[in-house]
Amino acid sequence: MNAPTIIADGIRRFDLVNIAGMVEEGSRVLDIGCGDGDLLALLQTTRGVDGRGIELSQRGVNQCVARGLSVVQGDADTDLRDYPDDGFDYVILSQALQAMRHPRVVLEEMLRIGGRVIVSFPNFGHWKVRMLLAFTGRMPVTRDLPYTWYDTPNIHFCTIRDFMNLCDEMGAQVERATPLDRSGAMVRFSAPMWFWNMFGQQALFLLSRR
Amino acid sequence: MAINEQTAVHTDAARNEVENPSSEVMRFGPDAPLMLDSGHRLDHLQIAYKTYGELNADKSNAVLVCHALTGDQHVASPNPVTGKPGWWSLMVGPGKPIDTDRFFVICSNVVGGCMGTTGPASLDPATDKPYALDLPVITVPDMVRAQAMLIDRLGIDTLFAVAGGSLGGMQVLQWAAAYPERVFAAVPVATAARHTSQNIAFHEVGRQAVMADPDWRGGNYIEQGVAPRKGLAVARMAAHVTYLSEVALHRKFGRNLQDRQALTFGFDADFQIESYLRHQGSTFVDRFDANAYLYMTRAMDYFDLAFAHDGRLANAFLGTATRFCVVSFTSDWLFPTIENKAIVRALNAAGASVSFVEIESDRGHDAFLLDEPEMFSTIRGFLSSAGTARGIA
Numbered sequence: 069m070n071a072p073t074i075i076a077d078g079i080r081r082f083d084l085v086n087i088a089g090m091v092e093e094g095s096r097v098l099d100i101g102c103g104d105g106d107l108l109a110l111l112q113t114t115r116g117v118d119g120r121g122i123e124l125s126q127r128g129v130n131q132c133v134a135r136g137l138s139v140v141q142g143d144a145d146t147d148l149r150d151y152p153d154d155g156f157d158y159v160i161l162s163q164a165l166q167a168m169r170h171p172r173v174v175l176e177e178m179l180r181i182g183g184r185v186i187v188s189f190p191n192f193g194h195w196k197v198r199m200l201l202a203f204t205g206r207m208p209v210t211r212d213l214p215y216t217w218y219d220t221p222n223i224h225f226c227t228i229r230d231f232m233n234l235c236d237e238m239g240a241q242v243e244r245a246t247p248l249d250r251s252g253a254m255v256r257f258s259a260p261m262w263f264w265n266m267f268g269q270q271a272l273f274l275l276s277r278r
Numbered sequence: 279m280a281i282n283e284q285t286a287v288h289t290d291a292a293r294n295e296v297e298n299p300s301s302e303v304m305r306f307g308p309d310a311p312l313m314l315d316s317g318h319r320l321d322h323l324q325i326a327y328k329t330y331g332e333l334n335a336d337k338s339n340a341v342l343v344c345h346a347l348t349g350d351q352h353v354a355s356p357n358p359v360t361g362k363p364g365w366w367s368l369m370v371g372p373g374k375p376i377d378t379d380r381f382f383v384i385c386s387n388v389v390g391g392c393m394g395t396t397g398p399a400s401l402d403p404a405t406d407k408p409y410a411l412d413l414p415v416i417t418v419p420d421m422v423r424a425q426a427m428l429i430d431r432l433g434i435d436t437l438f439a440v441a442g443g444s445l446g447g448m449q450v451l452q453w454a455a456a457y458p459e460r461v462f463a464a465v466p467v468a469t470a471a472r473h474t475s476q477n478i479a480f481h482e483v484g485r486q487a488v489m490a491d492p493d494w495r496g497g498n499y500i501e502q503g504v505a506p507r508k509g510l511a512v513a514r515m516a517a518h519v520t521y522l523s524e525v526a527l528h529r530k531f532g533r534n535l536q537d538r539q540a541l542t543f544g545f546d547a548d549f550q551i552e553s554y555l556r557h558q559g560s561t562f563v564d565r566f567d568a569n570a571y572l573y574m575t576r577a578m579d580y581f582d583l584a585f586a587h588d589g590r591l592a593n594a595f596l597g598t599a600t601r602f603c604v605v606s607f608t609s610d611w612l613f614p615t616i617e618n619k620a621i622v623r624a625l626n627a628a629g630a631s632v633s634f635v636e637i638e639s640d641r642g643h644d645a646f647l648l649d650e651p652e653m654f655s656t657i658r659g660f661l662s663s664a665g666t667a668r669g670i671a
Contacts, residue, residue: 120626126635126652133603133633134659136667140622140634150623152592 083162083188083270084110086248090186090274091115095157098122098182100144100174101164105132108139120156122147145169148177156182165189166222172234175275179240185275191247193227193265212269228265235275244274289564292359292392296567297401299326299387299394300358301351304428312389312424315580318414322403325428326394327351327386330370331378333434339670340434341376341661342425343385344442344449346647347517347574348566350393353385354378359393359565368649375658376441380665384432388449389424390416390573398569399500411497416573418445418581422452426460438668439661441465443646444613445574448581451621454602455583455594463664465657467605468646470617471591471624472582477612480520481575484513488568497569510568511559518558523609523642527551584624591624601631601667603660605646605653608636612643633660 084107091097094116099108102121105128111117121139123129132139140147144161145168159182161174166189168174178185190213191197200208207217215222226234228247235242247268264271306312308321328351333340343353343366354370356363370376370383387395390413402409429437440453440461447469454464473481488494491509499505519527535541536553547553587593602625606618615636625632637652639645646653 120631126638129633129635130652130655130659133635133656134663136663138601138631138633140626140632141636142619142634147619150619150626152627155626155629 082248083272086246086272087160087162087186087188088114090244090272091117091158091160093117096120096155098151098156098159100148100159100161100178101167102132102137102139103128105135105137105139107160107162108132108137109135112137144174148174148181151177151181153180154183158182158184158186160186162186162188163190166224166226168224171224171226172238175234175240176238179238179275179277183276184243185240186273187231187275188248188270188272189226189231190222191228191265191268191271192225193229194269195266196269198266228268228271229261231271231273232261235273239278240275241278242273243276244272246272248272289359292565292567293399295326295359295393296397296399297394299351301326301328301394303327303394304431306427306431310427312420312427314414314420315417316414320389320396320414322396323389323424323427324394324396324400325386325389325424327384327428328353328355329385330354330383331381333382333432334670337434338436338438338668339381339665340429340432340437341381341383341439341441342429342437342453343370343376343383344425344440344446344453345385345388346442346444346446347578348562348571349446350391351385351387351395352393354383357565360561365647368647369654369657375654376439376661377658380670381438381661384429386425386428388416388421388445388574388577390421390570390577392567392570395424397567398497398573399567408498408500410500410569413569413573415580416577418448418452418577419456419586421577422449422456425449425453426457429460436460436462438665438670439463439465441467441657442469443467444469444643445578447613448578448583451583451594452581454598454600455587458595458598458600461600462668463661464600464602465605465660466602466618466621467653467657468607468610468613468618468643469621470613471584471594471621472617473578473580474617478579480517480612481579484517485572485575487512487516488572491568494568497572499568505563506568507560507563510563510566510571511556513571514562514566515555515559518555520612521642521644523611523640525609525640526642529640591620592627595625595628595630598628598630601664602633603657604632604634605656606634606636607639607641607643607645607650607653609640610643610645 108119129141159178197208247264248270306323312320354364387393447466450466488509491506493504494506531551534550584591606615622634
């Protein structure tokens with residue numbers, strides 16, 4: 069059984085493959101919100117990384133521990149400050165930024181802890197979301213974001229453009245920005261940012277300190 | 279009814295265990311003294327221990343289980359004094375999380391204890407009288423140094439794992455800090471890298487209760503044929519409360535009355551909780567030596583792993599290859615999650631491989647000794663995968 073997810077499973081799976089492709093062999097990785105450890109296990113077997121995880125749910129942690137993964141039960145919103153500067157080559161937050169109470173603080177901590185930061189999140193600037201809000205006058209509920217406003221764990225949605233602005237404010241260098249379509253496949257053609265912000269359902273960023 | 283009117287020390291059965299324990303015994307002479315943190319040395323050391331399971335051919339499957347304040351070597355088999363099941367028989371045994379079908383489990387009584395390893399009730403070969411307070415103060419590092427002597431004598435180079443809760447968890451941390459190359463995996467449970475001021479305070483209350491008993495006789499009660507039963511029972515009663523939680527206590531006892539329909543307007547044990555605590559106190563003194571209680575509590579008070587490493591806990595674990603699994607319980611207020619997380623934080627800062635779970639339980643500190651399926655599942659999973667990494671069949 070999987071640990072509880074805050075986003076549809078299919079997206080998480082494609083996300084893992086895309087993220088794994090960004091991580092250099094043999095590096096030290098911290099996966100925040102590592103769930104049942106699928107990404108860490110994938111990184112260990114395919115990239116030979118030295119991986120660590122943080123996971124909120126006891127079930128997720130127990131699954132990870134039973135797989136031989138080193139995972140700490142904790143809350144990214146409060147526990148990242150416990151990690152030393154530059155302890156990792158990569159710090160990863162997959163599909164969980166929007167569920168953080170303090171996304172900016174979390175991102176800043178990630179940039180402090182790791183040389184590079186990998187973040188993926190659903191793009192609230194996608195045209196379908198815009199249409200739903202514009203024409204129904206209600207908060208969008210989609211296949212990938214199936215929650216209603218009052219019970220959603222996703223409390224801090226942003227668009228790709230919003231995220232780029234935040235990176236700018238934090239002084240984070242955007243090394244790579246990849247829009248993904250619904251299935252999580254990379255949108256290969258080059259296009260201006262307004263286009264990505266309209267048609268990318270997901271976004272995958274590789275950041276570093278400037 | 280007063281706590282107990284008996285005068286004998288702990289019972290004869292318990293007294294016999296001190297010199298001639300009904301478990302295996304390893305003896306060390308002046309050629310192999312135990313060097314103590316106090317600067318003293320023990321030229322005559324006896325270590326009482328139990329083993330379970332089989333040591334494999336390459337001696338890679340040994341697990342050392344460390345007991346807590348009033349525990350002993352009888353971790354998974356009936357206690358010879360009380361007849362009760364081993365103190366961690368839910369955790370250790372065939373098919374249990376610490377699986378004796380796969381691992382060779384060793385558990386020894388700590389130095390300063392009273393179940394066969396040299397402690398204050400043991401006879402001092404120099405005087406042929408019980409050491410009493412002439413035994414130097416024992417520390418957690420002393421306990422671990424003695425265990426390392428036992429492990430050496432058993433011909434085991436590297437322990438597959440060291441596991442224990444509370445004072446046992448302190449020993450686990452000390453093992454990992456002092457002998458990192460000899461510990462493949464470490465499981466500290468419901469513990470801390472230092473004893474807090476509040477915990478020292480509780481211990482001091484207990485010690486003062488023992489020493490205030492006129493039958494303590496400056497520690498020489500064995501020689502004088504008496505025992506500070508009341509003092510030790512009170513110490514145990516106070517300590518016992520700290521092992522539980524308000525929720526668990528109220529659920530179990532509420533304000534229920536003991537064998538009566540109404541309050542008696544006196545100071546008899548009207549409430550079930552009073553009767554329960556008195557029982558806990560009086561059964562404890564039947565099995566435990568009062569001076570050993572002083573020594574064991576002192577060892578915990580003195581424990582401060584960071585202090586021994588320039589004030590920085592992470593320094594204790596720098597460069598360690600040991601993999602750790604730290605476990606705490608939500609309702610444990612004696613060794614709360616925050617203390618366990620301090621260990622995790624230090625291990626992370628040292629770049630160590632660490633897993634951590636906080637188990638949801640309302641049973642307080644004692645939860646680590648009880649039936650807690652999530653704890654079992656965590657430790658089973660951790661040891662099982664570590665065993666595979668270690669190449670243990």
